[in-house]
Amino acid sequence: MPDTDVLVRDGRISAVGKDILDHADTVVDGCGLYLTPGIIDMHVHSTWDGSAISEDLDEMYGSYQAFLRSVLNVEATLKHGVTTIREVGSPHDISVETAWAMEHGYIKGCRIIPCGSAIQSIYGHVPSIGTIANTKDELLYAIRAKKALFVKKGIRCQWIKIMDTGGAAGLEDIGPSMYDLDQLSFIVHEAHRLHMKVAVHAVSQEGIIECIRAGIDTIEHGPDIPDEYLDMMKEKNLTLVPTLAIYKLLSEGKGVLSDFMVNRSLLVTQQQRSTFARARAKGVRIALGTDAGSPLFGPHPVAFKEMTVMEEYGMPADEIITSATETAAEVLGIDNEIGSIEAGKLADFDVLSENPYKKITAFTENLVSVYLGGELIH
Numbered sequence: 181m182p183d184t185d186v187l188v189r190d191g192r193i194s195a196v197g198k199d200i201l202d203h204a205d206t207v208v209d210g211c212g213l214y215l216t217p218g219i220i221d222m223h224v225h226s227t228w229d230g231s232a233i234s235e236d237l238d239e240m241y242g243s244y245q246a247f248l249r250s251v252l253n254v255e256a257t258l259k260h261g262v263t264t265i266r267e268v269g270s271p272h273d274i275s276v277e278t279a280w281a282m283e284h285g286y287i288k289g290c291r292i293i294p295c296g297s298a299i300q301s302i303y304g305h306v307p308s309i310g311t312i313a314n315t316k317d318e319l320l321y322a323i324r325a326k327k328a329l330f331v332k333k334g335i336r337c338q339w340i341k342i343m344d345t346g347g348a349a350g351l352e353d354i355g356p357s358m359y360d361l362d363q364l365s366f367i368v369h370e371a372h373r374l375h376m377k378v379a380v381h382a383v384s385q386e387g388i389i390e391c392i393r394a395g396i397d398t399i400e401h402g403p404d405i406p407d408e409y410l411d412m413m414k415e416k417n418l419t420l421v422p423t424l425a426i427y428k429l430l431s432e433g434k435g436v437l438s439d440f441m442v443n444r445s446l447l448v449t450q451q452q453r454s455t456f457a458r459a460r461a462k463g464v465r466i467a468l469g470t471d472a473g474s475p476l477f478g479p480h481p482v483a484f485k486e487m488t489v490m491e492e493y494g495m496p497a498d499e500i501i502t503s504a505t506e507t508a509a510e511v512l513g514i515d516n517e518i519g520s521i522e523a524g525k526l527a528d529f530d531v532l533s534e535n536p537y538k539k540i541t542a543f544t545e546n547l548v549s550v551y552l553g554g555e556l557i558h
């Protein structure tokens with residue numbers, strides 16, 4: 181929208197339109213600049229730092245250092261224009277503490293939707309960030325313990341994360357679904373009943389299919405989805421969070437990583453290209469998520485690396501920005517608060533000196549300032 185003013189009061193947008201400047205005490209001149217909603221990353225690990233050994237740091241240095249890394253990472257995330265993250269796995273539910281510290285003004289980081297540690301079976305994926313639960317009874321306990329923690333810490337937007345297959349980055353077997361369909365359906369039923377939503381790490385096709393059949397709200401990674409299950413995702417209103425950039429990066433690691441890892445990442449990357457294109461063509465909801473913090477990904481935030489790969493795989497810039505703002509907010513269930521520049525919503529903005537619809541890298545190369553709740557951060 182050209183020549184538009186945005187009036188902010190008490191951290192929220194109170195009006196958007198022309199000729200509303202008379203109501204303002206302070207005016208920020210944005211002539212020649214572009215205002216976008218703050219960017220949302222649906223898949224972040226805040227205690228990991230994106231170095232080669234990031235997944236090992238939690239066990240090497242313990243929880244206090246992990247919490248500190250989480251704080252530093254969410255502060256850097258905000259400063260660079262990512263104003264909200266969903267944190268999908270940290271040891272000992274640390275992300276819940278980081279979210280609490282942020283909400284109470286102890287730290288100046290992005291908004292955090294924390295899943296705490298990720299529920300997984302004994303045959304888990306990154307057990308250092310896991311809550312282990314094998315049987316239905318254990319699952320019930322784990323889910324209700326998360327609920328109790330969220331309530332105690334005042335977390336309003338409540339998500340749990342489960343790990344349902346191995347990962348593609350390490351030497352582990354990606355393998356079958358760790359939970360059977362009955363258990364996965366039980367998880368969804370119990371979480372939804374308690375007004376929580378579920379994210380699932382799913383990389384193998386057999387695992388992904390079980391998660392879609394169970395109706396898990398967001399399928400994380402989901403590289404290899406047959407057409408009929410993309411149709412089922414659409415029918416059930418499920419969302420794909422594709423995390424394209426990390427696998428592309430690993431697939432280009434020849435000479436640095438083992439041939440085994442490079443080859444497996446190459447395969448995942450090929451599957452992702454196809455699934456991403458087919459999901460888009462079918463109108464399956466896609467929200468931007470990165471796996472920020474993962475080994476070799478580099479420092480937080482990495483949402484803008486993901487945007488570049490989404491564009492390379494055929495998504496136009498306006499769709500990419502929507503997937504990282506409006507769509508992400510909708511999926512999170514807080515589109516009444518964030519995700520667009522509309523009266524009543526929180527005043528989270530990025531200000532750019534180039535039009536991101538024409539140049540998606542404007543978020544990194546032309547970031548002028550960042551606002552969170554109307555406050556100038558950077």
Ligand SMILES: [Zn+2]
Pocket residue numbers: 223225268269471
């Ligand atoms: Zn992850």
